[in-house]
Amino acid sequence: MRLVTHPGWRKPHPPSGGFVHSPPRLRAVTLKRMKQVRSLGYGLALSALVVVQIPVALVSILGVLVSTVLGMVFLLEPSVRLIRFMAGIDRHLMRRWVGVEIPTPYRPKPPALVRARDGYYHHKGKRYRTATSPHIDRMLAWVITDPATWRELVWIILDPWTRSVLALGPTFVIGWGIWLTLSEGLYWGLALSVAAFFLAPAALKNYGLYALALLGPTANTQLVGQVNRLNQVRADQLDLQAAELRRIERDLHDGAQARMVAVGMTIGAAEQLVDNDPNAAKALLAKARESSATALQELRQLVRGIHPPVLAERGLGDAIRALALDSPLKVKVHADLLERPESPVESAVYFAVSELLTNASRYEASKVTIDISRRGRALRVTVTDDGPGGAKATPGGGLAGIERRLAAFDGVLALSSPPGGGTTATIEVLDALPGDEELEPVNALPKGWRGLVYALCWSLCWLPLFPQGLVATFMLIFQPDERSWFLALYMPPPYQWPTVAFMIALGATMLATGIRLNPTPGKSPGVC
Amino acid sequence: MKVVLAEDLHLLREGLVHLLRAHEFDVVAAVESGPELLTALVTHRPDVAVVDVRLPPTFTDEGLQAALAARKQVPGLPVLVLSQHVQQLYARELLADGTGGIGYLLKDRVFNTEQFIDAVRRVAGGGTAMDPDVIAKLMVSNARNEPIARLTPREREVLELMAEGRSNAAIGQRLFLSESAVGKHTASIFGKLDLAPSDDDNRRVLAVLAYLNGR
Numbered sequence: 001m002r003l004v005t006h007p008g009w010r011k012p013h014p015p016s017g018g019f020v021h022s023p024p025r026l027r028a029v030t031l032k033r034m035k036q037v038r039s040l041g042y043g044l045a046l047s048a049l050v051v052v053q054i055p056v057a058l059v060s061i062l063g064v065l066v067s068t069v070l071g072m073v074f075l076l077e078p079s080v081r082l083i084r085f086m087a088g089i090d091r092h093l094m095r096r097w098v099g100v101e102i103p104t105p106y107r108p109k110p111p112a113l114v115r116a117r118d119g120y121y122h123h124k125g126k127r128y129r130t131a132t133s134p135h136i137d138r139m140l141a142w143v144i145t146d147p148a149t150w151r152e153l154v155w156i157i158l159d160p161w162t163r164s165v166l167a168l169g170p171t172f173v174i175g176w177g178i179w180l181t182l183s184e185g186l187y188w189g190l191a192l193s194v195a196a197f198f199l200a201p202a203a204l205k206n207y208g209l210y211a212l213a214l215l216g217p218t219a220n221t222q223l224v225g226q227v228n229r230l231n232q233v234r235a236d237q238l239d240l241q242a243a244e245l246r247r248i249e250r251d252l253h254d255g256a257q258a259r260m261v262a263v264g265m266t267i268g269a270a271e272q273l274v275d276n277d278p279n280a281a282k283a284l285l286a287k288a289r290e291s292s293a294t295a296l297q298e299l300r301q302l303v304r305g306i307h308p309p310v311l312a313e314r315g316l317g318d319a320i321r322a323l324a325l326d327s328p329l330k331v332k333v334h335a336d337l338l339e340r341p342e343s344p345v346e347s348a349v350y351f352a353v354s355e356l357l358t359n360a361s362r363y364e365a366s367k368v369t370i371d372i373s374r375r376g377r378a379l380r381v382t383v384t385d386d387g388p389g390g391a392k393a394t395p396g397g398g399l400a401g402i403e404r405r406l407a408a409f410d411g412v413l414a415l416s417s418p419p420g421g422g423t424t425a426t427i428e429v430l431d432a433l434p435g436d437e438e439l440e441p442v443n444a445l446p447k448g449w450r451g452l453v454y455a456l457c458w459s460l461c462w463l464p465l466f467p468q469g470l471v472a473t474f475m476l477i478f479q480p481d482e483r484s485w486f487l488a489l490y491m492p493p494p495y496q497w498p499t500v501a502f503m504i505a506l507g508a509t510m511l512a513t514g515i516r517l518n519p520t521p522g523k524s525p526g527v528c
Numbered sequence: 529m530k531v532v533l534a535e536d537l538h539l540l541r542e543g544l545v546h547l548l549r550a551h552e553f554d555v556v557a558a559v560e561s562g563p564e565l566l567t568a569l570v571t572h573r574p575d576v577a578v579v580d581v582r583l584p585p586t587f588t589d590e591g592l593q594a595a596l597a598a599r600k601q602v603p604g605l606p607v608l609v610l611s612q613h614v615q616q617l618y619a620r621e622l623l624a625d626g627t628g629g630i631g632y633l634l635k636d637r638v639f640n641t642e643q644f645i646d647a648v649r650r651v652a653g654g655g656t657a658m659d660p661d662v663i664a665k666l667m668v669s670n671a672r673n674e675p676i677a678r679l680t681p682r683e684r685e686v687l688e689l690m691a692e693g694r695s696n697a698a699i700g701q702r703l704f705l706s707e708s709a710v711g712k713h714t715a716s717i718f719g720k721l722d723l724a725p726s727d728d729d730n731r732r733v734l735a736v737l738a739y740l741n742g743r
Contacts, residue, residue: 293636300613309613313582313589318617325616328669 039201040171042097046207047168049093050160056086057156064153073140080143083152087215090159094215100208105148105217107224110138147218155214161470165504166207170200176498203505209512233407240404251302259295263288311350315340317372319350324370329361329385335372341379341432345409349381349427352402352413356425359398360385365422377435381427391417391425402427457514465507472500529652530574533558534565534591535610536583544578544638551645562590569598569605576652580635581611581618592618603627608651610635614662616669623656623737628730631657631693647693656693656733663691666740675721683720686713691736695729 063079066072084106091102113121113131120127123134143149173196180189217225270284303309311319317335324331340346353370360368365387372381393399393415403413411429472488476496483489488499531553535541538560545555557568561584569577577598583590595607608631609622622630631651637659638644647657667688670676679687682703689699696710703710714732718725721739726732 289639293639296636304613309582310615310617312587314617322615322617325620326665326669328672 036197036200039204040174040197043167043169043200043204043207044171046093046097047164049089050163053086053156053163054160056082057160060086060156061153074136077136077139077143080149080152083149083156086156087152090211091215094208094211098204098208100205100212102212102216105151105215105221107142107146107148107221108228110142113138146221148221151214151218155211158214158465158470159211161473162210162465162504162508163207165469165501166203166210166508169501169505170196170203172501173498206505206509206512209515210508213511213515236404237408248302248306251298255298255302256295259291259298263291263295266291307347308350311346316346316349319346320353320370320372323350323354323357324368327357327361327368329357329366329368331357331368331370333370333372337372337374337379337433339433341429345379345411345429345432348405348409348411349379349429352406352427353381353383355398355402356383359391360387360423363387363391363423374433375428377431377433379427379429379432382424383427384422384424386422388419389417389421389423390419391415391423454514457510461507461510461514463507464503465511469500469504469507472503476500529576530554530556530572531648532556532565532568532572532574532577533579534560534562534568534577534583534594535580536560540635547638547641547644548578548648553648561585562594565591565594566598569594570601573602573605576606576608576648578608578610578648581609589618592621596621599625599627604629604654606651606654607631608633608648608657610638614659614665616662616665619658619662619737623734626734628656628734629654632662633657633659634661650693655730658692658733658737660688660692663688666691666737670740678720679717683713683717686710687717687736690714690717691733691740693729693733 060079060082063075063082067074067076067079088104091104094100094102113123113134115131116122118127120129121131121134122128123137128134174193177189177191177193177196180186180192266284266288270281270288273281273284308319308322310322314322315337317333317337320335321333324333341349357368360383363385365385368383368385370381370383372379374380391399393403393413399413399415406413406427406429409429409432411427411432414426414428415423416426417423467485468487472486475484475486475489488496488503491499529552531548533541533544533548533555535544535558541558541560545558548555556572556574559565559568563585565577565579565583577595579591579595581589581591583594592609595609599605599607603625604627606629607622609618610633611618612635614632614634619632622632629651631647633644633647637647650657667676667684676684685703686699689702694702696707696714699705700707700710705713715725717723718735721736723735723739726735
């Protein structure tokens with residue numbers, strides 16, 4: 001199972017006090033221009049895809065209609081799959097070109113039906129000879145109950161329009177402005193072109209946020225995902241705990257317990273001999289002492305595996321220093337930690353570092369640097385070695401064990417290990433340290449104007465987007481006599497299409513702004 | 529010889545008091561917590577203190593901290609620290625001021641009465657008594673270092689005993705060697721490790737430990 005990452009995790013923070021490369025001013029300006037040009041290019045490419053999108057949309061909408069209206073239900077799942085395929089392409093492009101990460105919102109696919117012992121397939125209290133019909137039923141239920149299906153249907157209907165406006169819009173306005181200037185002699189057209197040029201990245205970004213609103217997970221699906229993940233973590237932890245207890249039981253049973261029995265027997269024998277043969281009794285007592293010392297040694301070893309004493313006495317920094325001193329490698333430890341995290345977190349991080357150190361010495365590293373610090377309320381430990389690199393987490397291996405152990409505390413292990421370039425392992429545990437609660441208003445409602453804009457955007461975004469944008473488009477195409485309340489139809493002819501485009505852009509921007517102002521940051525992952 | 533004892537387990541405390549009294553030590557105070565220990569050390573100024581690392585009220589390293597604090601107020605106050613586990617980290621902290629009179633042993637060493645009493649006497653006399661486990665860990669973590677790798681197995685044995693705080697005579701007894709043979713070995717070790725030779729047992733130990741720790 002993939003561990004959850006959080007914004008800011010992927011980007012390493014620049015080392016404080018380090019040398020930061022600053023390009024000359026001129027270059028910065030060209031780069032900025034480049035960004036606008038790039039946005040225009042991506043916008044053009046995205047809108048070119050409409051050519052593919054529209055036929056696919058028509059086919060899949062037809063499929064959904066046929067399956068629901070005519071009852072050909074078996075067509076629903078393939079149609080939905082087609083829509084999901086298109087949405088998948090878009091998620092990918094949004095990440096690559098627009099920089100908006102859109103997580104996949106689908107609920108997990110139901111597992112395949114297994115034939116029961118009586119030779120039938122059981123489904124909803126009925127028995128089936130073959131798996132086909134219950135399988136279709138389950139797939140349908142899976143597709144229909146997933147809100148993502150219906151959101152994507154809305155998306156594939158709306159998207160060709162919004163995309164044409166927001167992605168193609170800036171290029172169109174630039175061209176229109178130039179045309180106004182050259183053939184109509186209106187010089188403000190030039191200003192329009194320049195404005196559109198500079199607004200191109202913002203338009204593309206807004207398109208990305210709009211796509212996030214429809215293609216991303218809702219709060220509900222996010223919760224479902226989280227519950228699944230937590231279930232998995234809990235099962236893992238219980239397994240881990242049970243295995244640990246079994247190991248301790250076995251160690252005690254075969255080790256210290258057996259030795260104490262031997263000590264008791266030896267002392268008993270000495271007791272019997274003490275009057276008749278004092279010398280033999282003495283020898284037996286010496287043996288008993290030796291046995292008890294060995295038992296102590298074993299208990300000490302065991303205790304160190306359960307909870308290292310230095311950790312209990314001194315906390316994480318000194319426990320890792322003690323670990324470093326016992327290691328045959330040259331280990332430098334920088335610990336910058338004033339508060340102590342919770343004891344289970346300390347323990348998990350300690351054993352993680354211990355495992356990483358063992359790995360480093362196994363792969364012939366000679367120098368290791370360990371850095372322990374806090375970032376906000378998160379605890380971060382980096383272990384860097386100069387070994388051969390190429391380390392990977394294999395299932396069931398030591399690194400996978402670390403990940404499992406850390407997962408219980410929302411902790412993650414990130415590994416950077418290019419072949420031949422040493423290994424850097426970063427452990428980060430969120431909310432491990434006590435901190436200022438004010439800094440993270442997770443569930444706080446937006447205050448002041450933020451709240452107002454948020455409410456306005458969400459409640460009114462449909463108005464320009466739908467009636468004034470999409471419906472007006474149809475009105476313009478079919479030219480009916482009735483102008484009703486569609487603003488675009490009241491404009492003089494050269495401004496009718498721009499008005500429609502403006503309306504759609506406005507609506508999409510409002511929607512995107514609403515998402516961006518979302519008071520719970522957790523609900524809009526990937527918004528950079 | 530005046531002794532202050534700190535140990536929170538009643539049975540073990542009584543046992544130690546009994547053991548020390550049987551060897552003609554004068555146990556002036558037997559306390560069971562960190563703050564009590566610090567007061568006892570500063571008021572009684574004993575010839576040696578026998579201290580458990582983990583003590584109430586926090587059950588962390590109260591004993592060690594109290595001993596270090598007392599040595600700040602009474603420089604060179606001999607302290608023998610007992611623990612269920614030994615750490616190079618703690619050994620370093622104890623030896624940091626370089627004045628000697630430090631012992632750091634596993635609690636099991638109490639089983640061997642003679643050696644334990646010998647260690648208490650050595651510490652009281654301003655010498656050093658390091659647990660073989662600490663030394664073994666030091667040797668392991670330095671095993672790859674060039675000069676240590678050049679030592680012969682016999683020399684390494686001598687080095688380990690030397691680091692524990694034993695005199696040439698005691699090392700000879702342990703390894704069944706004559707004192708002069710041990711002297712030759714120590715001279716060779718000091719040569720290979722680039723250390724100034726020394727006859728004073730305590731300075732010898734500190735030199736070896738400083739060398740190993742500094743790696």
